[in-house]
Every structure is written in structure tokens, then in C-alpha cells.
Amino acid sequence: MIKVGIVGGTGYTGVELLRLLAAHPQVQLTAITSRKEDGMPVADMFPSLRGHVSLAFSTPEKAKLNECDVVFFATPHGVAMAQARELLAAGVKVIDLAADFRLKDTAEFEKWYGMPHSCPDILGEAVYGLPEINREAIRQARIIGLPGCYPTSMQLGFAPLLAQGKPLVNESTLIADCKSGVSGAGRKAEVHTLLAEAADNFKAYGVKGHRHLPETVQGLQAIAGRKVGLTFVPHLVPMIRGIHSTLYATLLPEARNTDFQALYENYFEGEKFVDVMPAGSHPETRSVRASNKLRIALHRPGGGDLLVILVVEDNLVKGAAGQGVQCMNIIFGLDETTGLMHIPVLP
Structure with a gap:
């Protein structure tokens, strides 16, 4: 089983990750962080997950993210790059749903996101997580910058x-x-x-x-x-x-x-x-x-x-959380469709 942590699970992409990963046959949800909601059961915030997710939110310090196999960042821009170095050093794969590892030019990043890039060396090895274009590079990646929607x-x-x-x-x-x-x-x-x-x-x-x-x-x-x-x-x-x-x-x-x-x-x-x-x-x-x-x-x-x-x-799915799970499947050698073959919802 792949031990998965999620940083910043209180937003729409965070709950979408939880929805997908909770039903993934090869995933063990290990940690989900939120400083503000520390101790709150996830299902109290998102009743749709009652009976599917038993975790409570915790601070990053309590979450033991270093013990995960992969950590998703569903956070504002700037958060993933502040924590990526420590996680990578512990052998944890990183998949960022924000913009920290999308743009290869740090000057462009600073221009559009209004903050300096704190780890340009890690940015240099990051793989852009668009599977239909970069599948082979994703297989070998330690860190993924997911495309925007x-x-x-x-x-x-x-x-x-x-x-x-x-x-x-x-x-x-x-x-x-x-x-x-x-x-x-x-x-x-x-x-x-x-x-x-x-x-x-x-x-x-x-x-x-x-x-x-x-x-x-x-x-x-x-x-x-x-x-x-x-x-x-x-x-x-x-x-x-x-x-x-x-x-x-x-x-x-x-x-x-x-x-x-x-x-x-x-x-x-x-x-x-x-x-x-x-x-x-x-x-x-x-x-x-x-x-x-x-x-x-x-x-x-x-x-x-x-x-x-x-x-x-x-x-929220192909444009964010689902694409992240698709990349995770590729990295860990699973069939790319695992946990993602949901039929669209109508009406």
C-alpha cells in the first residue's frame, strides 16, 4: 500500500483528493494537515466522507509526513517549496497542486506569483505533471508540479x-x-x-x-x-x-x-x-x-x-486532484487508471 499524506486538505482540491484516494485500492491515507482545524475529524468538515475517511486534521508537526511514500500539497502557492527539501531528503515523493514547481524560469515565477522561489535547485529537477505529454519523465520523478486547470x-x-x-x-x-x-x-x-x-x-x-x-x-x-x-x-x-x-x-x-x-x-x-x-x-x-x-x-x-x-x-479532477492521482499511479508503477475510472455524474 502507498502511504499518502495531504498538506492543506480543507480546500476544494483537498477534499477532491480525499474523495479519490479514500476509494483507491492501493492507498493508505496516513495524514492530512490543517493548522486551523487541528484535531477536527475530516468527516465533520466534509460529511460526504463519513464512513470513508476516519482521519482527523493535524498540524504538519504531528502528521509525520516524512513517513509517507508520497505527499500531495493542496495548498496556496509558496507552501510546497518551503517543505519540499525536507520531504525529498526523507525519500518522500512530492506532488504539488499549486504553482511552485510549474514554471522553470524563476524570474517568471516571481513576476506572476509575487514571491521569490526558495529552492531553484529542486525546481530544476521537477517534472511537469501532464501524463499525456510527460509520462516517461513522470515515471522517474521525485517531485511533480501539476499543471493548472x-x-x-x-x-x-x-x-x-x-x-x-x-x-x-x-x-x-x-x-x-x-x-x-x-x-x-x-x-x-x-x-x-x-x-x-x-x-x-x-x-x-x-x-x-x-x-x-x-x-x-x-x-x-x-x-x-x-x-x-x-x-x-x-x-x-x-x-x-x-x-x-x-x-x-x-x-x-x-x-x-x-x-x-x-x-x-x-x-x-x-x-x-x-x-x-x-x-x-x-x-x-x-x-x-x-x-x-x-x-x-x-x-x-x-x-x-x-x-x-x-x-x-x-x-477539480483532470484539472487538479485526479491528474495528481494519475501521476502518483505512474510513479509507483500502477495501472494509470487505478482509482480513477469514475463515470461522470449526471444531471
């Missing part, structure tokens, strides 16, 4: 186009028009996520620049092996969970006769958590709710030179 949808949506030997689209003018439910903002109390603010409303934000932009460009350029230009506009929509990303790419003249449906189906062949739907489909966020599945559909309006890629995912 928006970047997961954008990178997997554009990947088949960029992974070819020669450009198929104008790679300097990629556009991502993305929408997220309010759980993407976390469980903390903020005015813009209050019911009276977010309900019956739809708005863009971060148009000047969003912290997920440099992460996504870094990933897309690694896939392409060349420079990529991206315009990314996120939106907040009045739903609890889910991401819908509409991606746009302009075809190059020499690529007009490419069978893009076949290109995507071949690229993702065998991937259990990426579903390339029939051409012309319109995937809905509810079709992936509470699952680790990401669905993609392709459109070419009027048969013209604009390729439209629709991508949906659950921001």
Missing part, C-alpha cells in the same frame, strides 16, 4: 497540432477562449465568488495577462520545439465546477487537406482519459463532471481555414 485543457487541446515535424497552423496566433466554474477560485471567501456576485453573471478577467499564460506557453513550446504565441482569455461562469475551452488555430495553406480528426484520434490513441469525440460534436462540461476524463471535439466552420477545438474537463 486551464493549462491542462489548452495544452492537450493544441498538442496534436504542435507535435508534428512541421507547422500545420499559424503558431504565433493561437487563441484560447476559456470558461471556468467558481470552484476554480478555491474555497476561500472572496467577493467575486459570492452567490450574489457570480450567479446570473458571466465575465472575462485577466485579459491583460493571467498567471496561467506563461505556464501554458512554456508547455506548448516544449511540445512544438519552437516558439508559440498564445492569446488566452479566461472567463468566470455561474457554475460550480467544469472548464470549457474553445481554442482557435488558423491553418497554413499547405495543411488545408490534412485530416485533423484522424490526426487527433491517432495522437491520443490509447489514452484512457482523453476522448476525441466524433467530428462536429459539442462536448458539455456536465459530460465530465466528477471524472478524470477530458473530451475534445473538432470543428472547421464552413470548411475554411479556421480550426476550432472544443475541450471540456472537470477543473
